[in-house]
Amino acid sequence: DTGVSQDPRHKITKRGQNVTFRCDPISEHNRLYWYRQTLGQGPEFLTYFQNEAQLEKSRLLSDRFSAERPKGSFSTLEIQRTEQGDSAMYLCASSRQGQGAKGTEAFFGQGTRLTVV
């Protein structure tokens, strides 16, 4: 296992179209996260899964965004009716549950760069 894998690496879409991104986490990691990052900013938390359960979702996430992790392995992030403001890098990360805080480092994929035109 070489790390967190995201597909596609780049996506250009027209405003109003739907897009879906995939993330394959590190195989022994049961936690999976989605973040969004724009230029010059730190990553912004979107949502978090433990196994197949979506346990937390950012209040900033509109109803156009939905994420799934149906079998507790890979995850998908869908954006419906895309807007130009959705243009960003979408990052997926995974981690172990760990003992308390220790051992819970998040490892990131290379991201999906979305451009809405």
Add this chain to the structure above:
Amino acid sequence: EDQVTQSPEALRLQEGESSSLNCSYTVSGLRGLFWYRQDPGKGPEFLFTLYSAGEEKEKERLKATLTKKESFLHITAPKPEDSATYLCAVTIAGNNRKLIWGLGTSLAVNP
């Protein structure tokens, strides 16, 4: 409000010129502090985790330290390949899953 502040925003060094990056935090109970390196167009690459004041971690030319208010990332004799954005993030008591991020320090090392 939980907050992470990094300084400077940008730093330009000559090859071999050692320096330090700062990450100060104001949070309600620190669980862990994380340093990442990010190259343009790529995801963050994990470097270090620090859990308690006084802890230090080293990797090649990088050394991370932690106090009760801040962390430093010391870069000794940097090389051009150390050029990147260095991001600091924390997790807090009661929610050790979600990372709270600083805006990063953009480091450029000139040959």
